[in-house]
Amino acid sequence: MRTDASTRSLAMRLPSLDKAAVWIVLFALVLLAGLASDAFLKLNYLTNLVRQAAPVGIVAVGVTFVMLLRGVDLSVGAIVSMSAVVCAIVMNGLADNLWLGAAAAIACGAAIGLANGLLIAYGKVSSFILTLAMSIVVYGLVQMGTGGTARGIVSPGFREVLNGRLGGALPVLVICLLLAVALGIFLQSRTHFGRSVYLIGANPEAARIAGLNVKRVTVVAYVVSGLFAGLGGLALLARTGVSGTNPGAGMEFDVLAAVVLGGTTFAGGRGGVGGTFAGIMVLVIALNLANVSGLPFAAQLTIKGIIIIVASAAHSWIGSRGGARSQH
Amino acid sequence: MRQATTGAFASRDIPRIYWALGGLILIGMLSAPQFRTLSNLANIVEQSATLAVLALGQAFVIAGGMIDLSVGQLVGLITVVACMMFEAYPGMDAAVILGCLALAALVGLVNGELLNRLKMSPLILTFGMLSVLQGVIFMLTDRSVGQVAPSIAFLSNGRLLGVPVSVILVVAVAAAAYYALQRSIFGWHLLAMGNSAESARKAGLNLFSLTRVAFLVSGLCAGIAGLLVAGRLGTGFPNAGNGLELDAIVAVVLGGAPLKGGRVSVAGIIGAVLFLGVLNNLLNLLQVPAFTQIVVKGLIVIIAILADRPGKAAQAA
Numbered sequence: 001m002r003t004d005a006s007t008r009s010l011a012m013r014l015p016s017l018d019k020a021a022v023w024i025v026l027f028a029l030v031l032l033a034g035l036a037s038d039a040f041l042k043l044n045y046l047t048n049l050v051r052q053a054a055p056v057g058i059v060a061v062g063v064t065f066v067m068l069l070r071g072v073d074l075s076v077g078a079i080v081s082m083s084a085v086v087c088a089i090v091m092n093g094l095a096d097n098l099w100l101g102a103a104a105a106i107a108c109g110a111a112i113g114l115a116n117g118l119l120i121a122y123g124k125v126s127s128f129i130l131t132l133a134m135s136i137v138v139y140g141l142v143q144m145g146t147g148g149t150a151r152g153i154v155s156p157g158f159r160e161v162l163n164g165r166l167g168g169a170l171p172v173l174v175i176c177l178l179l180a181v182a183l184g185i186f187l188q189s190r191t192h193f194g195r196s197v198y199l200i201g202a203n204p205e206a207a208r209i210a211g212l213n214v215k216r217v218t219v220v221a222y223v224v225s226g227l228f229a230g231l232g233g234l235a236l237l238a239r240t241g242v243s244g245t246n247p248g249a250g251m252e253f254d255v256l257a258a259v260v261l262g263g264t265t266f267a268g269g270r271g272g273v274g275g276t277f278a279g280i281m282v283l284v285i286a287l288n289l290a291n292v293s294g295l296p297f298a299a300q301l302t303i304k305g306i307i308i309i310v311a312s313a314a315h316s317w318i319g320s321r322g323g324a325r326s327q328h
Numbered sequence: 329m330r331q332a333t334t335g336a337f338a339s340r341d342i343p344r345i346y347w348a349l350g351g352l353i354l355i356g357m358l359s360a361p362q363f364r365t366l367s368n369l370a371n372i373v374e375q376s377a378t379l380a381v382l383a384l385g386q387a388f389v390i391a392g393g394m395i396d397l398s399v400g401q402l403v404g405l406i407t408v409v410a411c412m413m414f415e416a417y418p419g420m421d422a423a424v425i426l427g428c429l430a431l432a433a434l435v436g437l438v439n440g441e442l443l444n445r446l447k448m449s450p451l452i453l454t455f456g457m458l459s460v461l462q463g464v465i466f467m468l469t470d471r472s473v474g475q476v477a478p479s480i481a482f483l484s485n486g487r488l489l490g491v492p493v494s495v496i497l498v499v500a501v502a503a504a505a506y507y508a509l510q511r512s513i514f515g516w517h518l519l520a521m522g523n524s525a526e527s528a529r530k531a532g533l534n535l536f537s538l539t540r541v542a543f544l545v546s547g548l549c550a551g552i553a554g555l556l557v558a559g560r561l562g563t564g565f566p567n568a569g570n571g572l573e574l575d576a577i578v579a580v581v582l583g584g585a586p587l588k589g590g591r592v593s594v595a596g597i598i599g600a601v602l603f604l605g606v607l608n609n610l611l612n613l614l615q616v617p618a619f620t621q622i623v624v625k626g627l628i629v630i631i632a633i634l635a636d637r638p639g640k641a642a643q644a645a
Binding site for chain 2: 296309313
C-alpha cells in the first residue's frame with residue numbers, strides 16, 4: 001500500500017521489523033502470561049504447551065509454502081482426519097504394521113496434496129474454493145471409510161514413543177515439531193524450490209518470464225502441504241490415541257490464523273516458516289491463557305477471537321512501521 | 329455512458345452455472361419421478377431462501393475483494409436472539425424484527441470499522457469475529473431456546489397467492505443487490521476497489537466508506553437469513569449457522585465471481601444457490617447414502633468450478 005519514497009527508505013533501513021513483528025507479539029504474550037501465573041515460565045509447563053501445538057504446528061509449516069505462493073490450503077484439516085483414520089485402520093493394533101500405517105497416512109496426505117496442486121496449477125481455479133471442496137470430498141471419504149464411528153487401533157509402541165519425554169524432560173512431539181520447522185526452514189532457504197516459491201509469490205508473471213516452472217513449483221508446494229498435513233495427522237493420533245471420525249475438523253482455520261499471524265500474508269512472497277512457528281505459539285499461549293483464567297468455554301471462545309484480532313492487528317501495526325503492505 | 333462502463337464489469341450473457349443447473353434439472357426429470365412435482369420444486373426454492381440471502385450479502389464483500397467468515401455465526405446469533413425476544417415480548421413482533429436486523433447490521437458495521445482502523449486481513453478479522461460470536465451465542469444459551477412469532481413463521485413457511493413468501497423476499501433482496509452492485513455508482517466503485525484497491529484509492533474513491541457499507545450489507549443480510557432460519561426451525565438453535573459462511577462463499581464463486589474481487593453476478597449467485605439446492609434435493613430423492621452425498625457434493629463443486637473458470641471473455645474484462 002505505502003509505496004511513497006519516505007516509507008520505502010524506512011523499510012530499507014528497518015528490513016527486519018516486518019519479520020520481527022510476530023516475535024514481538026509472542027514476547028509480549030509470554031511476558032503477560034508470566035505475570036499472570038508463576039507456573040507459566042516453568043520448563044515443564046512450556047514444553048507441554050509446545051507439545052500441544054505440535055499437530056497444528058506441523059501442518060502450518062506445510063501450509064506456509066502454499067501461502068507464500070499466494071495460495072491457500074483449506075483441505076489440511078480433512079487431510080489430518082484422513083491421515084489419523086487411515087493410520088489407525090492400517091495399524092490395526094499390530095506392532096508389525098507400525099511403519100506401514102505411518103507410510104500409508106503420509107502417502108494419503110501427499111496424494112490429496114498432489115490432486116490439489118495439479119487442479120490448481122493446470123485448472124487455474126481459485127485455491128480457496130478448490131481446497132474447500134477438496135476438504136468436503138476428503139471428509140466424506142473418511143466418513144464412508146469409518147462408517148461414522150471410530151475405527152482402527154494404533155500399534156503398541158506408537159503412542160508410548162511419541163508421547164514420551166527425551167531424558168525425562170523434552171517431549172518427543174516437541175522434537176518432531178522442531179524437526180518439521182527445521183525441515184521447512186531448510187526447504188525455504190536452502191533449496192531451489194524454496195527460492196522459486198518466494199519469487200513466484202512475489203511476482204508470478206515475472207517469475208514465469210524469467211523461466212521458472214511456475215506450474216511444477218505450485219504442484220510441489222501443495223504436495224508439501226499435504227505431506228505435512230499427513231504428518232500432523234500422525235502427531236494428533238499419537239496425542240489422542242483414538243482416530244475418531246473427524247479429529248482434524250476446523251484445524252485449517254487455526255493453521256491459517258497462525259500462518260497469517262506469522263507474517264505470511266495472502267499477498268504471497270513474504271514471511272516464512274520461522275514466523276509461522278511464532279504464530280502457532282502466539283495462538284497456543286493465547287488459548288492457554290483463556291483456559292487458565294478459568295472462564296467458561298463460551299467466554300474462552302470469545303476471548304480466543306479477540307486475541308486473534310488483537311494479535312493480528314498488533315502485528316500488522318508493527319509491520320507497517322517496517323513498510324509492510326497491508327493485506328487487502 | 330455509465331451503463332456501458334458497468335457493463336464491462338457485469339457479464340451480460342447468461343452465467344454459465346445455468347447450464348449446469350439445466351443439466352441437473354434434466355437429470356432429475358429423467359431419474360426421479362417425485363422430482364418434477366410442483367410441491368417438490370417449490371420446496372427446493374423455499375429451502376434455498378436462507379442461502380440465497382446470505383450469499384447475496386457476501387457478494388458485496390467479495391465484489392470489493394474482501395471476505396466475511398463471520399456471517400454463519402451471525403445467523404446463529406440472530407436466530408437465538410430473535411427467538412428469545414419473541415418469547416419475552418409477545419406481540420411486539422415489529423420491534424423485535426427491527427432490533428434483530430439492527431443488531432446484525434451493527435455487527436457488520438463493527439467488522440468494517442475494525443478492518444478500516446486495524447488495517448488487517450479481512451479473512452483473519454472475520455475469522456476472529458466468528459469465534460467471538462460463537463462465544464456470545466453459547467454465553468446466551470447452550471440449547472435451543474424460545475419460540476418464533478407467527479409473523480416470522482409466515483415469512484419462512486407461508487404462501488401469498490400460492491407463492492412462498494420467502495421466495496418473494498429473495499426476489500426483493502436480489503433485485504436490490506442487482507441494482508446496488510451492477511447498476512449503481514456505488515457498485516461501480518466497489519468493483520473498482522475489488523479490481524485494484526490501490527488504483528481505486530488513487531482515483532479518489534473512499535475505500536473506508538466502501539468497506540463499511542459492504543460489511544454492513546453483509547451483516548444485514550445475515551440478519552434476514554437468521555430470521556428466516558428461526559422461522560423454519562421454530563426455535564433458537566445455537567448451532568443453526570455453523571458452516572453457512574462457507575456455503576455462501578461457494579455460491580458466490582460458483583456464480584462466477586472470483587474471490588479476488590472486481591467481478592460479480594447476482595443472476596449467477598441465484599443460479600448457483602438453485603444448483604446447490606437441486607443437487608441436495610436430487611441426492612436425497614435418489615436415496616444416496618449420507619456420506620456418499622458429501623463426497624458427490626464436493627466432487628461436483630470441483631467439477632463446476634473447473635468448468636466455470638474464467639475463460640477468454642472474462643479475462644478481457
